[in-house]
Amino acid sequence: MIIGSSERVPLEKCPALVLNADFRPLSYYPLSLWCWQDAVKSVFLERVSIVSNYKRKIRSPSFEMSLPSVIALKNFIKPTEHPSFTRFNVFLRDKFTCQYCGDKKDLTF
Known part of the structure; x- marks a missing residue:
C-alpha cells in the first residue's frame, strides 16, 4: 500500500510508524514513530519489514526506494508487564x- 505524499513535503515530515513483530504498535502514548533516516537504515540492515510506503521516493546516484511509512520489526520485543x-x-x-x-x-x- 502506498500512502499519498507530495514530493514537496520535507522528509522531516515523513516519520515511520513502528510496529512489533505481531503488528501491534510498540507503544500507544506516544505512538512509536521513527524518523525517516532510522527507518531507511533499519530496512537496509534487514531488521524490519516494510508494511506501507509513502509516494515519496529517496534517491542516491545508484539507488532509489519508496520512503517507508509503516514498518514492522522482524524480532518480537516483549512488552513490559507494567x-x-x-x-x-x-x-x-x-x-x-x-x-x-x-x-x-x-x-x-
Missing part, C-alpha cells in the same frame, strides 16, 4: 482529572 510510573500515565489512568479538586483544566505535567 506501564512505567510517570505523571503522564497517571493522568491517563485518571482520565486527565485532578485527584484533589476534580478539575480537568490547568493540569501540571
